[in-house]
Amino acid sequence: xxxxxxxxxxxxxxxxxxxxxxxxxxxxxxxxxxxxxxxxxxxxxxxxxxxxxxxxxxxxxxxxxxxxxxxxxxxxxxxxxxxxxxxxxxxxxxxxxxxxxxxxxxxxxxxx
Amino acid sequence: xxxxxxxxxxxxxxxxxxxxxxxxxxxxxxxxxxxxxxxxxxxxxxxxxxxxxxxxxxxxxxxxxxxxxxxxxxxxxxxxxxxxxxxxxxxxxxxxxxxxxxxxxxxxxxxxx
Numbered sequence: 209x210x211x212x213x214x215x216x217x218x219x220x221x222x223x224x225x226x227x228x229x230x231x232x233x234x235x236x237x238x239x240x241x242x243x244x245x246x247x248x249x250x251x252x253x254x255x256x257x258x259x260x261x262x263x264x265x266x267x268x269x270x271x272x273x274x275x276x277x278x279x280x281x282x283x284x285x286x287x288x289x290x291x292x293x294x295x296x297x298x299x300x301x302x303x304x305x306x307x308x309x310x311x312x313x314x315x316x317x318x319x320x
Numbered sequence: 321x322x323x324x325x326x327x328x329x330x331x332x333x334x335x336x337x338x339x340x341x342x343x344x345x346x347x348x349x350x351x352x353x354x355x356x357x358x359x360x361x362x363x364x365x366x367x368x369x370x371x372x373x374x375x376x377x378x379x380x381x382x383x384x385x386x387x388x389x390x391x392x393x394x395x396x397x398x399x400x401x402x403x404x405x406x407x408x409x410x411x412x413x414x415x416x417x418x419x420x421x422x423x424x425x426x427x428x429x430x431x432x433x
Contacts, residue, residue: 239419241419241421243423248329248425248426249425250324250326250410250423250424250425250426251364251410251412251423252423253420253421253422256419256420258419266420298364302419304419306352306371306416306417308354308366308369309421310366311356311363311364311365312363313363314363
């Protein structure tokens with residue numbers, strides 16, 4: 209079954225801790241993306257990667273970091289510098305620039 | 321950078337009513353246009369897309385959208401909604417040749433049986 213896996217579905221952390229969200233795809237897509245979804249705000253792009261070992265900041269990259277060591281994997285770290293980390297995080301992938309993006313099921317992160 | 325506007329964030333309608341959701345974008349160049357849908361508890365999934373060609377695009381589940389270049393719009397329509405159309409709908413745009421997809425804030429649609 210081809211698709212995008214995000215784990216865990218729910219994640220709880222204490223303020224001041226870094227946390228890493230997993231995203232894996234077996235669609236053989238070159239490009240991967242991380243979005244943050246807040247109620248009434250739509251989806252906002254955090255980081256994206258067009259190829260392995262390369263990534264670019266999106267619109268709200270502050271307080272986040274990523275790596276792209278393998279084509280299949282694009283983990284997102286929410287650092288303690290992110291002022292408002294509680295949100296729903298969505299990972300996506302696509303074949304390239306002019307193709308639709310496919311989305312994973314998301315991880316809901318709660319920081320208290 | 322492109323931006324996307326969706327109005328009437330909350331829409332409530334009865335089954336069999338017609339639905340139209342507006343989407344306007346700001347970008348002067350060639351664009352790719354998308355409508356995504358998020359059913360309760362499910363993945364965000366593609367409803368329909370426009371890259372080029374016929375500006376009237378048909379998608380899944382009886383939805384269609386029309387690209388009007390002069391109005392920078394890509395409105396979504398369905399002539400007769402069902403209870404199962406209850407979902408959040410997002411319009412998204414990217415410039416041709418650009419990975420960055422800009423999303424609108426979404427329309428929360430509730431269909432009353």
